[in-house]
Amino acid sequence: MTPLNQVEGRAIPLGLKNVDTDVIIPAHWLKTTTREGMGRGAFESIRKDPDNLFDRAEFKGAPILIAGDNFGCGSSREHAAWALGDLGIRVVIAPSYSDIFSGNAVKNGILPVVLPQAAIDRLMEVAATDPVHVDLEHQTVTTQFQDRFTFEIDPFRKMCLIEGLDEISLTEKSDAAIGDYEKQLDAERPWMRPAA
Amino acid sequence: MTRPRTLYEKIWDAHVVEQRPDGTCLIFIDRHLVHEVTSPQAFAGLRANGRTVRRPDLTLAVPDHNVPTTARLDAAGNRLPIADPESAAQLAALEKNAPEYGIRYIDAVAPEQGIVHVVGPEQGFSLPGTTIVCGDSHTACHGGIGALAFGIGTSEVEHVLATQTLLLQPSKTMEVRVEGEVGPGVTAKDIILHITGTIGAAGGTGHVIEYTGSAIRALSVEGRLTVSNMAIEGGARAGLIAPDETTFEYLKGRPYAPKGADWDAAVAWWKSLTTDPGATYDKVVVIDAADIAPSVTWGTSPEDVVPITGVVPDPASFADPSKQVAAAKSLAYMGLEPGTRMQDVSIENIFIGSCTNSRIEDMRAAAAIVKGRKKADNVKWAIVVPGSGLVKAQAEAEGLDRIFTEAGLEWREPGCSACLAMNPDKVSAGERCASTSNRNFVGRQGPGSRTHLVSPAMAAAAAVTGKLTDVRELMA
Known part of the structure; x- marks a missing residue:
């Protein structure tokens, strides 16, 4: 996973609420056995409009996306995070996310920043013409117009993003504890193993 | 004395392997369900890092998302090839990965094959008080x-394949209590559509919802699965309904369920899985069952719910300005005008199926409405897709398949089908579908498709009248 700390660049002012994962990546793009190339199908229904935000010259390769409430709701498909990553997006800024999406995002080196709607409204204004700066270490989003918004993030997620950590390697350090749990489970609730 | 705990807290506490200083817990996973669409990259990851599957015995794989629902065997009993090469490749990957890692595998032509969320409970692989995960939000x-x-x-x-655990933050808890008795024609699907409309698509975000109250207790296991299935449509990652005698009766004797003395020990533990008196939830919503009508969605978010007797809302009627914008966009996509009576909306496609509504009770409810009637002429496509091979066999033993086919509906093989249109079952652009599935998102049932979420009985009613219909008018 590519570590993430400072991200500066144009931010796509999408702004919509309830952007579901079927909108981010429709199901027919899920018929693949690899993680690559999802960007081609990203936001397909929106990009049918030739004047869509994503394909405007100024937003090509923009590293930040600004959206409304409940971003990434719906399906658990991690393809949504892969599609955003493939578009070059490293940060999403929204008032709220679906739980599954925000987890998937972090596991793919994408930072889901939570800011109140008033901050989103202001950033949407700036993003139309100017870049936005995201600083994960100091948990701030700033603009060249003296805007400064701070955000909260779970410290574990923050560490994973900054260090680009692979969660499985981390969990493997708990191998003995998992083994102990399994022994205890077999002793206390032996019927938990599938019967057949 | 221990602090009173909610059902969620009891299950969570029983699965903590390790707790980190920041509150994150390593949680043991009792059951892992795997399907063909979200697993290939995970197995590739294991392989690339030289890892293995820690507990293949707790893992069950079954293809469901992109298998065709047309015949899978020819007259001689040979497997028919899957036309779409990408779907065929995903299926082939699962067929290779499962045995390679020693994982139980129900193949596409096995009698038990079906939608993973139908198969799990049906096989007794899913049990009360277990932690269950799958690469699928439902x-x-x-x-x-x-x-x-x-x-x-x-x-x-x-x-999970590598460690049989997940690193998780505990969720907040939310109680949705539905008290009283529902009226005629009101099903589990109408209850959950009404709940979703009430709490909103993000109402449960960050929470696990426990559904309680007499209207929930009165539901069969099939109905409870329908309700909990759509917890995610209200933003909650999980739903919970405390197990009771109805649950135990349903599970007893199923292939993977405990047997003999193990069964008794299991039931004794399961009986402790209720929210203690005095335990508190972070959020409580109370709904009067009598307020729930047969329901239908009008827009492109599952929160866009009205009673079938209602009308398409005016976007200006919403207080939230962003919802006004979203509603206007939804109506443009759905081709609907504010004020239109829902019962005046004509329907060209019918889909009865999905992990929400494809169990035997759903098949029976739909068949009871179409029995002795014919599909309306303007309905071009109407398919009934049982949730599993066992549901299909049971329905056929009861003669339900003939009721559907005599009415002009197609009777298909089990799978996810037109719920997400990954297989060939799609709704054409600009056309409407009365669908028993769970999501009415833009393009969900095929590019440009327009979905109205309803119960199986309501979908059956639309099939015979050709428009969204109050099922109560067709009930004997």
Whole structure:
């Protein structure tokens, strides 16, 4: 996973609420056995409009996306995070996310920043013409117009993003504890193993 | 004396392997369900890092998302090839990965094959008080039998395959209490559509919802699975319904369920899985069952719910300015005008199926409405897709398949089908579908498709009248 700390660049002012994962990546793009190339199908229904935000010259390769409430709701498909990553997006800024999406995002080196709607409204204004700066270490989003918004993030997620950590390697350090749990489970609730 | 705990807290506490200083817990996963679409990259990841599957005995794989629902065997009993090469490749990958890692595998032509969320409870693989995950958001479904079950992404699928655990933050808890008796024609699907309309698509975000109250207790296990299935549509990662005698009766004797003395020990533990008196939830919503009508969605978010007797709302009627914008966009996409009576909306497609509504009770409810009637002429496509081979066999033993086919509906092989249109079952652009599935998102049932979410009985009613219909008018 590519570590993430400072991200500066144009931010796509999408702004919509309830952007579901079927909108981010429709199901027919899920018929693949690899993680690559999802960007081609990203936001397909929106990009049918030739004047869509994503394909405007100024937003090509923009590293930040600004959206409304409940971003990434719906399906658990991690393809949504892969599609955003493939578009070059490293940060999403929204008032709220679906739980599954925000987890998937972090596991793919994408930072889901939570800011109140008033901050989103202001950033949407700036993003139309100017870049936005995201600083994960100091948990701030700033603009060249003296805007400064701070955000909260779970410290574990923050560490994973900054260090680009692979969660499985981390969990493997708990191998003995998992083994102990399994022994205890077999002793206390032996019927938990599938019967057949 | 221990602090009173909610059902969620009891299951969570029983699965903590390790707690980190920041509150994150390493949670043991009792059951892992795997399907063909979200697993190939996880197995590839294992292989690339030289890892293996820690607990293949707790893992069950079954293809469901992109298998065709047309015949899978020719007259001689040979397997028919899958026309779409990408779907065929995903299926082939699962068929190779499952045995390679020693994972139980129900193949596409096995009698038990079906939608993973139908198969799990049906096989007794899903049990109360277990933690269940699957790379599919409708894993919430298994909460209907009292399991803490939730969808995960592919990186987490890989994590569970490798370690049988997940690193999780505890969720907040929410009680949705539905008290009283529902009226005629009101089903589990109408209850959950009404709940979703009430709390909103993000109402349960960050929470696990426990459904309580007399209207929930009165539901069969099939109905409870329908309710919990759509917890995710209200933003909650998981739903829960405390297990009771109805649950135990349903599970007893199923292939993977405990047997003999193990069964008695299991039931004794399951009986402790209720929210203690005095335990508190972070959020409580109370709904009067008498307020729930047969329901239907008008827009492109599952929160866009009205009673079938209602009208398409005016976007200006919403207080939230962003909802006004979203509603206007939805109506443009759906081709609907504010003020139109829902019962005047004509329908060209019918889909009865999906992990929400494809169990035997759903088949019976739909058949009861179409029996002795014919599909309306303007309905071009109407398919009934049972949730599993066992549901299909049961329905056929009861003669339900003939009721459907005599009415002009197609009777198909089990799978996810037109719920997400990954297989050939799609709704054409600009056309409407009365669908028993769970999502009415833009393009969900095919590019440009327009979905109206309803119960099986309501979908059946639309099939015979050709428009959205109050099922109560067709009930004897």
